[in-house]
Amino acid sequence: MTRREMIRLTSLLGAVGLKSDNMFMKFMKGLQESGRKGGKMISAVSMVDHLVFGFPDLDDGIAWVEKRTGVRARFGGVHPGGGTRNALLSLGESRYLEIIAPDPAQDGIIGRFGDLRSLKEPKLITWAAVTKEIRKIVDRASALGYETGPLRDGSRARPDGKLLKWQSTDIKNQFDGLIPFFIEWGADSIHPSQDSPKGCKLSSIEMEHPEPEKVQALLEKLGIELNIRRGAQAAILAELDTPKGRISLK
Known part of the structure; x- marks a missing residue:
């Protein structure tokens, strides 16, 4: 150095x-x-497991994405106890877009996604970075002086009845969703990108924040290479190559 x-x-x-x-x-x-x-340093695109795209209503979200990409997302399932349900489409090898919305059959929304019902327009809420050693992520963050959230066991029932399982954790200061949460999939779980509708590919991911230097510094310490621009508010910007051409999500 x-x-x-x-x-x-x-x-x-x-x-x-x-x-x-x-x-x-x-x-x-x-x-x-x-x-x-x-x-x-590893580029953010190569670390993306999935992008979380929030809507107040799942059917509206599926239709919105299909109109712009030409690909209709498939219903994924519900998050028991989490208050949400989702639909998925593949973004290429080991990456996917998660359209997430409130589940009418559950009372509330628990966790990192907040009140999706209050969204006035679609929003890229956050993103997940994949790891095969999630406990080491927790240990490393702690050693660097950062507080992590609990190591959560997650699950979702697929339409075919099979249960997807994973573990996830996050850094306490997520800068409004710009810092990813980390996910490790269960050994017996089929990665959602493998059997979700195909045709789209994640081309790039960038971010904006009023204090880009702070976000950049934390990402670098996590080994993630990502361009952060100065902006009026926190925002994730992703470009997808789709059957209808290149589109931007924010």
Whole structure:
């Protein structure tokens, strides 16, 4: 690491609150260990497991996406106890778009998606990054001085009756959904991208935030390479290649 890179890194760490010598040394130790192991930044597109696209009504969401992409998402199932249901379409190998909306058969919405009924327009709420070692993600974040949410066991019943299982966790400061939550799929679960309607591909993902430096710094420490632009409010911007051409979701 050059002196200029070190100065820039120190500035970024201060911006996100890693100001104490102890926290700084923890981070530098983790960075050095990563370098010794050949660690490198990974592009956000390659880490995307799925994009979460929120609607107040699932049928409306399916129709909205089909009109713009030419691909009709397939009903995925419900999240028992989570208050939501979804429809899915593949975005290429091991990636998919999750259209999520309230489940009328459940009373409330629990968790990271908030009150979907209050949405005035479709919104990319957040995104999930895939991992095969989710417990190590928790340990690494803790070692760097960040608080993570609980390691959640999730499940969803597919229309064919099979149960998908996964574990997920997130970093406490998600910057309005810009920092991904992490997901590890159960060994016996079929990844949703494999049997969801195909035809679309994730081309790029970018983000906007009033304080882009803070978001950038945290993503870099998680090993994620992503362009963050300054914007009036937090926003995820994804470009999809579809049968109807390239479209943008936000």
